Amino acid sequence: MKPLIIQATEDTPEIIFNPEEEIFRVSKISVPENAVAFYLPIFEWLKEYKITPNLKTTFDFDLEYINSASSKRLFEMIALIEKINENSKVLIRWHYEKIDEDMLDLGERFKNLVNIDFEFVAH
Amino acid sequence: MDFSYPKDLRDLTLYLFNRVKESDFEYVYRGVFDHDMTKKILSLADANIQKTLDKATIQKRIYHIMVEGLQNVTRHQDKTERIESSSIFSIQKKNCLYFVTTGNIIFNENVDSLKGKIEKINSLEKDALSKYHKEVLMSGSITDKGGAGLGLIEMARKSGKKLHYDFKFLDDVYSYFYLQTEIPTETIEGEHIVEWEKKALSNIKELHECMNENRILINFNGFFDQPxxxxxxxxxxxxxxxxxxxxxxxxxxxxxxxxxxxxxxxxxxxxxxxxxxxxxxxxxxxxxxxxxxxxxxxxxxxxxxxxxxxxxxxxxxxxxxxxxxxxxxxxxxxxxxxxxxxxxxxxxxxxxxxxxxxxxxxxxxxxxxxxxx
CATH class of the missing domain: 3.30.565 (Heat Shock Protein 90)
Incomplete structure (x- = not known):
């Protein structure tokens, strides 16, 4: 499957979804005004990946800043990832800065709302 | 001088907001200025000038004046531990006038020489100022802080107006130094313009005092969009x-x-x-x-x-x-x-x-x- 690569901008994250190299990474900043438009193609890609996923898929979420509009979309994304879990062994590695308890809280919140393995990585 | 800004936080918001009326904006940063901060302040101020002004030549002129003003502060702010040592940078738009104002702490012993430099610049008309600019450039005399008043001359030349300035005595050692450059975007004359010009500097002094008193670090009063x-x-x-x-x-x-x-x-x-x-x-x-x-x-x-x-x-x-x-x-x-x-x-x-x-x-x-x- 063709990888999905989106360069980071000042207010949207970098996305690297590359099944061949087993990299699934969302990083940097997500504070767009219109989060819906940005995340739509990502959702489409994930829906397609769900059909024939790798045996094992590890997602790295390594975000520095998130606005609440993005939290909502990230949850939508994680709900889609939960569906991939049916065909692939999924792990979400949630990265956060040690001083950023809010980011840890958000990760734990997501973890409690879905049935996926989470690993928390402090930097 | 006693200013009458409100002490109540609720009223403070409306007071600050009401300072700018109609199509104007005001952006004020109070704090410590270093190179990195200067760059960020500049890009925010510039974005807002571009939003409100469609004349590229004047945009550029304002940008240069802001750069000089900010560098003036970073270079010359005398280091003190006092809370008032927080310098201030502000850009305001009042109808067809832009004002760039800086305020920073200086040693009292530097007040007279600074006054002298500005008075000299203000006494010169356009051609004489241009000649003086060349002289200072050629003379190559550089003070220990790395400036020979060139920045001030540049600001005066770019604005085409006299430099407004003021000092506020703090104690035996320190004073605030305020410097304001006015950039007209159109040649409109009238009593209300003269009125603004007269009040513009005391207006910022008042705001600075209010921000110091209330420990306001940043005050952005204008148009909010994603940039x-x-x-x-x-x-x-x-x-x-x-x-x-x-x-x-x-x-x-x-x-x-x-x-x-x-x-x-x-x-x-x-x-x-x-x-x-x-x-x-x-x-x-x-x-x-x-x-x-x-x-x-x-x-x-x-x-x-x-x-x-x-x-x-x-x-x-x-x-x-x-x-x-x-x-x-x-x-x-x-x-x-x-x-x-x-x-x-x-x-x-x-x-x-x-x-x-x-x-x-x-x-x-x-x-x-x-x-x-």
């Missing part, structure tokens, strides 16, 4: 908020986007919505305040949402947040997720109030407190 929001965030990202930088940044995103998304334009045609944001640092506490217009028919729904979120226990708030995350209601609908997010992160109730204005609009103020652990 401004990002610029403001980057200015704040450079600050050291004793381990609170991330939390404050997160809260700011929500508050600023609240204005850029939901505020009422009230008939303005600029990009972005009119509003105000300021940040106060107070001992072990930060206060973030945002204000914007709201149509009167929106108030009851917003107030109900705020009351609901404030009354939640921690558990209820968490449950509300989860439910909102999972709900599949329309993407653009106002869900309260942002407000719940703010309440959760700040760990304090959200302060708010609505000022009743004449006509269809009210002024909505949202205030958030963060306590340093």
């Amino acid at each position: 401004n929001v990002l610029n403001l965030l980057s200015v704040l990202r450079g600050q050291h908020f004793t381990g609170m930088a991330k939390k404050i940044n997160h809260l700011m995103v929500e508050m600023l986007q609240n204005i850029s998304k939901h505020a009422d334009k009230r008939g303005y045609t600029f990009e972005g919505n009119p509003g105000i944001f300021y940040l106060i640092e107070h001992n072990n506490q930060f206060e973030l305040t945002a204000g914007n217009y709201i149509h009167k028919n929106q108030i009851s729904a917003l107030e109900a949402k705020l009351k609901q979120i404030n009354q939640f226990s921690a558990e209820e708030l968490s449950k509300f947040y989860d439910e909102t995350l999972q709900s599949e209601i329309s993407h653009h609908k106002y869900t309260g997720l942002g407000l719940a997010d703010i309440r959760m992160r700040s760990n304090h109730p959200i302060e708010y109030f609505f000022y009743d204005l004449e006509g269809e609009y009210s002024f909505f103020v949202l205030q958030i407190v963060v306590t340093v652990k």
